[in-house]
Structure formats: structure tokens, C-alpha cells
Amino acid sequence: MADQTARRIAPAKGKLGVLCVGLGAVATTFIAGVENVRRGAAKPIGSLTQMGTIRLGKRTESRAPLIREFVPLAELKDLVFGAWDPVPDDAYTAARHAGVLDRHEHLEPIAEFLKGIKPMPAVFDQYYVKRLEGKNVKTGKTKRELAEALRKDIRDFKAKHGCDRLVMVWCASTEIFISPGPAHWTLEAFEKAMDAGDPTVAPSMLYAYAALQEGVPFANGAPNLTCDFPAMEALAKSKGVPIGGKDFKTGQTMVKTVLAPMFKARMLGVAGWYSTNILGNRDGEVLDDPESFKTKEESKLGVLEYILQPKLYPELYGEIYHKVRINYYPPRGDNKEGWDNIDIFGWLGYPMQIKVDFLCRDSILAAPLVLDLALFFDLAQRAGLSGIQEWLSFYFKSPQVAPGLYPEHDLFIQQTKLKNTLRYLMGEEQITHLGIEYYQDA
Numbered sequence: 193m194a195d196q197t198a199r200r201i202a203p204a205k206g207k208l209g210v211l212c213v214g215l216g217a218v219a220t221t222f223i224a225g226v227e228n229v230r231r232g233a234a235k236p237i238g239s240l241t242q243m244g245t246i247r248l249g250k251r252t253e254s255r256a257p258l259i260r261e262f263v264p265l266a267e268l269k270d271l272v273f274g275a276w277d278p279v280p281d282d283a284y285t286a287a288r289h290a291g292v293l294d295r296h297e298h299l300e301p302i303a304e305f306l307k308g309i310k311p312m313p314a315v316f317d318q319y320y321v322k323r324l325e326g327k328n329v330k331t332g333k334t335k336r337e338l339a340e341a342l343r344k345d346i347r348d349f350k351a352k353h354g355c356d357r358l359v360m361v362w363c364a365s366t367e368i369f370i371s372p373g374p375a376h377w378t379l380e381a382f383e384k385a386m387d388a389g390d391p392t393v394a395p396s397m398l399y400a401y402a403a404l405q406e407g408v409p410f411a412n413g414a415p416n417l418t419c420d421f422p423a424m425e426a427l428a429k430s431k432g433v434p435i436g437g438k439d440f441k442t443g444q445t446m447v448k449t450v451l452a453p454m455f456k457a458r459m460l461g462v463a464g465w466y467s468t469n470i471l472g473n474r475d476g477e478v479l480d481d482p483e484s485f486k487t488k489e490e491s492k493l494g495v496l497e498y499i500l501q502p503k504l505y506p507e508l509y510g511e512i513y514h515k516v517r518i519n520y521y522p523p524r525g526d527n528k529e530g531w532d533n534i535d536i537f538g539w540l541g542y543p544m545q546i547k548v549d550f551l552c553r554d555s556i557l558a559a560p561l562v563l564d565l566a567l568f569f570d571l572a573q574r575a576g577l578s579g580i581q582e583w584l585s586f587y588f589k590s591p592q593v594a595p596g597l598y599p600e601h602d603l604f605i606q607q608t609k610l611k612n613t614l615r616y617l618m619g620e621e622q623i624t625h626l627g628i629e630y631y632q633d634a
């Protein structure tokens with residue numbers, strides 16, 4: 193039974209506009225996927241909000257409603273889509289170019305719908321994404337002016353489509369690596385840096401800034417710094433808007449954050465972990481540039497350090513050699529192959545190996561995450577949660593956390609955190625998995 197008071201959550205009435213920054217493989221697979229699901233032509237597999245259930249109360253109670261029936265989420269029929277991209281292709285052309293979804297089964301039947309989604313001119317600068325060229329680009333005298341133009345786009349989109357609420361998800365390319373610096377400490381410094389054309393203010397930050405100023409939740413699906421710094425966190429708090437990131441946790445890293453906790457749970461040592469990928473989509477091409485790759489590398493490398501805690505377990509993980517490679521290989525398109533060779537050791541130090549060869553489809557794994565993030569960020573906003581949404585770290589490779597906290601990377605700890613947050617929001621008891629109450633009479 194519920195033992196606490198449910199939080200007040202505004203109802204999900206009216207339309208929810210989902211603004212994607214970037215209309216590439218992930219965004220078009222997401223948008224076309226939702227439309228196919230809405231028309232009954234496919235199932236939303238991989239989406240926790242659409243297919244997942246949540247256990248409530250004791251195991252003996254057999255209460256496990258669908259998440260979307262337990263918490264008041266926006267319904268798929270109420271979603272409308274918008275996007276920005278420096279490439280002017282509409283969603284149909286972009287989806288054809290991405291080559292993820294079957295043309296005859298999933299694109300032609302919804303061609304008119306997709307053609308109606310045309311990207312707004314982007315805030316784009318090749319300095320931040322070396323391998324792309326953009327023609328559909330905004331011009332402005334200062335970065336602040338560009339951010340203001342994005343704010344106008346947001347307002348215009350909302351009015352044009354009669355949206356009740358909006359969310360923004362960064363589905364655009366990975367920018368070059370930027371360390372947080374003086375421009376990022378306070379909002380005042382950040383705004384001055386926008387005026388001064390400071391190179392540490394990247395386009396993704398302008399989208400995040402515009403979203404927050406307009407009261408729109410912002411989720412970052414790439415590893416860029418974007419909204420992971422104090423100025424943006426303060427802005428999110430002051431505007432009462434949820435933010436989160438970074439980098440969708442989809443393929444190899446998802447597997448890593450399941451296997452690594454297993455080794456640690458059993459006190460098995462890890463000598464080395466070599467992860468390599470081949471992929472041939474535009475994302476792979478962008479990541480072929482060393483500066484964009486560095487941003488991704490940092491994001492992919494971080495997880496083992498936090499999960500294995502080498503400082504606590506120096507004999508098991510103190511000497512681990514961790515390497516991550518991404519190789520651009522055009523013939524594979526979006527069908528990435530991620531290999532992992534893991535050298536582990538057990539009792540008395542005897543070595544063993546595990547090989548994982550994940551033949552995945554990058555955007556097929558990412559699309560349901562975009563949907564879940566859009567719906568959960570909208571829920572968070574309506575529930576009055578603002579600032580960093582750590583409970584959604586389930587979806588990210590480098591989860592944003594409060595200063596001084598280390599991120600939880602273990603997929604199942606993240607899942608427990610997510611579901612317990614939903615229980616908390618709805619006034620249901622937390623599930624601790626203690627279970628002793630089942631045995632008290634024994």
C-alpha cells in the first residue's frame with residue numbers, strides 16, 4: 193500500500209512538442225518509429241515507457257501495472273515533432289539517407305508525414321564538428337543573438353503547432369572536446385562569453401540555454417559538455433526546468449555497465465578491457481575526427497573507473513588496461529559492430545577471457561531512448577522537478593550528477609533508481625529488496 197504522499201503532478205493535457213536538435217539517423221528513426229507505432233504498423237520495442245511495467249507493493253500482491261498507466265505520461269498521439277539541422281533535408285529524405293529503416297515497410301507508408309517535418313536553420317559552426325558542412329544555418333552577430341533566434345524558433349513552433357508543452361533532445365553530432373572553464377561557472381560569465389564570441393561556448397550550449405530560458409526541459413544525447421556545468425545548472429534551477437545528459441547509453445557501453453558490475457559482485461579481477469567498434473554512418477564519420485572522438489572517448493572510458501572502484505580494490509582493478517576505439521567503416525552504415533575482449537582473472541589469479549561481439553543497429557537502440565527521455569523529462573517538469581535529473585541516468589553513458597557526487601553507472605542500480613523515483617512521485621512504497629518480511633513467521 194502507498195505509505196507516502198504522492199507529489200502533485202500536472203496532467204499531461206494537450207500536445208507535447210518534441211524538438212530534436214539534429215535530424216539525422218537517431219532523430220528520424222525515433223520520429224518515423226513513433227509514427228509507425230501510432231498507426232499500428234510496429235511495436236515500440238526497447239521503450240520502457242511504452243512496454244515496461246513496475247512492481248508495486250509486496251511480491252505477494254501481484255501489482256505490476258504498465259509504467260504508462262501508473263504515471264501520467266504524454267500519449268504518443270499527442271506528440272508533435274520539430275528539428276533543427278544544418279542539412280536542409282526533410283525527415284523523409286534524411287531517413288532515406290540514414291538508411292536505418294526499411295524504405296517500403298516503414299518509410300513510404302508515412303512519407304507525407306515525414307516530408308512535412310523540415311529542419312529549422314541550425315546554429316552550427318564547423319569549428320565544433322569538423323567533418324560536417326552545413327548550408328541551413330542561422331547567421332547572427334553574436335552567439336547571444338543566435339541563442340535569441342533559437343528562442344524565437346521555440347516560441348514560434350509552440351504557437352504554430354498549438355503545443356501545451358515542449359521538450360528538447362540533443363540528437364545532433366558530437367562536438368569537439370571542451371573542458372569546463374571560466375565561461376561556464378556562472379550565468380553572468382556565460383552570457384558575457386556569448387557576447388564576446390568565446391570559443392568555449394559551443395552551439396549545443398546555445399540550444400540548451402535557449403531551451404532553459406523558454407522553460408523547456410533539455411536532454412543531451414551526445415557526450416558534448418552542453419549543459420553539464422554550473423551556469424547551466426543554476427539556470428535550470430532558477431527557471432524550474434529539468435536537464436540531463438550525457439550521451440545515450442545504447443550498445444557497447446550498455447553491455448559494459450552490465451558486465452562490469454557482475455565482475456565486481458563476484459570479486460573477479462579485470463586485467464584489461466579492449467573495446468573496438470566499426471560503424472559507417474554519419475556519426476561514425478564525425479567521430480573519425482580526433483577532436484570529436486576525444487569527447488566520445490572520455491564518455492566511454494569513464495564507466496569502468498566508477499563501477500570497478502580500483503582505489504577500493506587495487507588487487508582486482510588497480511592495473512586494468514582500458515582501451516576504446518571507434519573506426520569509421522562505410523560499408524556497415526548504421527549497423528555497428530562492437531567487439532569487446534575482456535581479460536579477467538579468478539581464484540589464485542588464473543586468467544580467463546570473455547569476448548563479446550555485438551552486431552547492433554545504433555539508431556534502433558537509440559530511438560526508444562529519445563522517446564523515453566522526452567516523456568520522462570516532460571513528466572519531471574509537470575511534477576515540479578528541476579535541475580539535474582539523476583534518476584534518468586539509466587539512459588546515459590556519462591550521467592550528470594550534483595557537484596561532489598560520483599555517477600552511478602551500473603544499469604540495474606540506475607533502473608532501480610528510476611523505478612523508485614516513479615514510486616516516489618506517485619506516493620508508493622520504495623522497493624528495497626530486503627524481503628525479510630516474507631520470512632518473519634519462520
Ligand SMILES: NC(=O)c1ccc[n+]([C@@H]2O[C@H](COP(=O)([O-])OP(=O)(O)OC[C@H]3O[C@@H](n4cnc5c(N)ncnc54)[C@H](O)[C@@H]3O)[C@@H](O)[C@H]2O)c1
Binds near residue numbers: 218219439554
Ligand atoms: N545511435 C546511438 O546509439 C548513439 C548513442 C549515443 C550517442 N549518440 C549520439 O547521438 C548523436 C546523433 O547520432 P546520429 O547517428 O543520429 O548522427 P547523424 O550524423 O546521423 O545525425 C546528427 C545530425 O546532427 C546534425 N547537426 C550537427 N550539428 C548540428 C547543430 N549544431 N545543430 C543542429 N543539427 C546539427 C547533423 O547535420 C546530422 O544531421 C551523435 O552525437 C551520436 O554520437 C548516438
